[in-house]
Amino acid sequence: MKRLGFDDFKKLHSHTRVQIAQGDLVKKRPIAQVWLEHPLRRTFDSIVFLPNQPTPPGTYNTWRGFACSATQGNWSLMQAHIRDVICSGDTLAAEYLMNWMAFAVQHPEKAAEVAVVLQGNRGTGKGKYANAMTALFGPHATTVSQPSHLTGHFNGHLKDCTFLFVDEGMWAGDKAGENVLKALITEPVIQMEKKFQDPTPIKNRLHIMIASNSEWVVPAGAHERRYFVLHVSDVQMQDKAYFAALDRQMYELGGLEAMLHDLLRRDLSTFDIRAVPRTAALDQQVINSLDAMHTWWLDHLGSTVPDWQYQCRRTLVEACAHKCSTPSQRSMETKLGNFLKKVLPGGLKKVSHTPPGRGKAIECYEFPTQALCRQAFQNLLGIQHDPWA
Incomplete structure (x- = not known):
C-alpha cells in the first residue's frame, strides 16, 4: 500500500x-x-491489519485472506515430502509440523511463538516446502534472503505479514541479531520501522520458517523452546523428476487448495505449540551455541582420562585457558572453579591427592563419576540425545 x-x-x-x-x-x-x-x-478513519477478525466500523482492513480457495483434493506428495524428507521419517516431528502449519492458517492473527528451522544440504527440498506455505499466504507472506533483512533497522516489509520465510538464514555469533530474532518469534508487540519514518509498535502475527545449509543456524540456548529444528533428509536431493511431480500436483492439480482445506479443518484442540519435540537437530544447535568454556567442558566429558575422579587442577586450568584464549591462568582458575560448581553434581571439591606410583601429592579437583557428570551436563542444557555417542 x-x-x-x-x-x-x-x-x-x-x-x-x-x-x-x-x-x-x-x-x-x-x-x-x-x-x-x-x-x-469511501472514507475511513484508520487503516488496520486484522487477519481472521471482524473489521471495526470506519476502518480499512488490509487483510486480504489466503491466495487460493480451500477445496477438497489431493496433496499426498507434499504430505509424503513433509514426513519423509523434511522430518526425515520422524512421525512425531511430522505430526507437530502439520499442527504448526494448521495453527498458522487457522490463527493468522496470532504469533506462532515457535520458529520452524530446516537445516540440510542444498537441493533437498527445503525451499520447495517453504514456498508452498508462502504461496498459501500470498500477499501476507514475505521471503527474505539475508538475516540483516530481518534483524536490521528497517523492517517495514513485515507490515501486514503473517508468514515469514528466511531463506539461508544464519545467526552464528550475532548477539544483536539474536535478540531481535527472539523478539520477532515470541514478543506480542514488535517495532516496525520504515526508512525516514519513526518506529511504530505493531501486534506480532509472525509465523517464521528458517532454512539453511549451515551447521549453526540459530542461537539455541539451554532448554530451548523457541525453535523446532529439523535436519532435512537428502534422500531426494537434486531429483528433478521427484520435484517436478510435486510441483505439478501442488500448482496444477489443486494440491495447494487441498492443503489449505485440510489445514483449516485439522483438529488442534489438544495441540500445544510450545510443546516442541526435542529433536537431535535442536540439541545440535544448542551445542553449536555454547560459549568457549561450556564447549571445553563438553569436550572434556567426552575424553578419556586415566583417573577421572581426581584431576590435576593446574592441568585443567591450563587446558581451559587455552580453549578460552585467556592469558591469565590466575583469573581462569577462579572462573573455572565457579563454573565447575555449577556443572558438577554435588558441587566442587578441592583435595590433595597422590596418584599411584608418585610419592608427592598434587592439588586436584575431586569429580563424581564421568557418567554422572555427563548426565548432569545434559540436564543443565536440556538436551536428550547423547552428544558423546
Missing part, C-alpha cells in the same frame, strides 16, 4: 479526466478532484 498526500494524488491522476454534466453542458474534469468531492466516496 502506497500513501499519497492530496497534491500527489491529484498529480498522479492528472492525465485522466471524466465528463461531468453541469446543466445543459458537459465538462471534462480531473478524475481525482471528482472522486475527492463525491458524496459517496
Whole structure:
C-alpha cells in the first residue's frame, strides 16, 4: 500500500479526466478532484491489519485472506515430502509440523511463538516446502534472503505479514541479531520501522520458517523452546523428476487448495505449540551455541582420562585457558572453579591427592563419576540425545 498526500494524488491522476454534466453542458474534469468531492466516496478513519477478525466500523482492513480457495483434493506428495524428507521419517516431528502449519492458517492473527528451522544440504527440498506455505499466504507472506533483512533497522516489509520465510538464514555469533530474532518469534508487540519514518509498535502475527545449509543456524540456548529444528533428509536431493511431480500436483492439480482445506479443518484442540519435540537437530544447535568454556567442558566429558575422579587442577586450568584464549591462568582458575560448581553434581571439591606410583601429592579437583557428570551436563542444557555417542 502506497500513501499519497492530496497534491500527489491529484498529480498522479492528472492525465485522466471524466465528463461531468453541469446543466445543459458537459465538462471534462480531473478524475481525482471528482472522486475527492463525491458524496459517496469511501472514507475511513484508520487503516488496520486484522487477519481472521471482524473489521471495526470506519476502518480499512488490509487483510486480504489466503491466495487460493480451500477445496477438497489431493496433496499426498507434499504430505509424503513433509514426513519423509523434511522430518526425515520422524512421525512425531511430522505430526507437530502439520499442527504448526494448521495453527498458522487457522490463527493468522496470532504469533506462532515457535520458529520452524530446516537445516540440510542444498537441493533437498527445503525451499520447495517453504514456498508452498508462502504461496498459501500470498500477499501476507514475505521471503527474505539475508538475516540483516530481518534483524536490521528497517523492517517495514513485515507490515501486514503473517508468514515469514528466511531463506539461508544464519545467526552464528550475532548477539544483536539474536535478540531481535527472539523478539520477532515470541514478543506480542514488535517495532516496525520504515526508512525516514519513526518506529511504530505493531501486534506480532509472525509465523517464521528458517532454512539453511549451515551447521549453526540459530542461537539455541539451554532448554530451548523457541525453535523446532529439523535436519532435512537428502534422500531426494537434486531429483528433478521427484520435484517436478510435486510441483505439478501442488500448482496444477489443486494440491495447494487441498492443503489449505485440510489445514483449516485439522483438529488442534489438544495441540500445544510450545510443546516442541526435542529433536537431535535442536540439541545440535544448542551445542553449536555454547560459549568457549561450556564447549571445553563438553569436550572434556567426552575424553578419556586415566583417573577421572581426581584431576590435576593446574592441568585443567591450563587446558581451559587455552580453549578460552585467556592469558591469565590466575583469573581462569577462579572462573573455572565457579563454573565447575555449577556443572558438577554435588558441587566442587578441592583435595590433595597422590596418584599411584608418585610419592608427592598434587592439588586436584575431586569429580563424581564421568557418567554422572555427563548426565548432569545434559540436564543443565536440556538436551536428550547423547552428544558423546
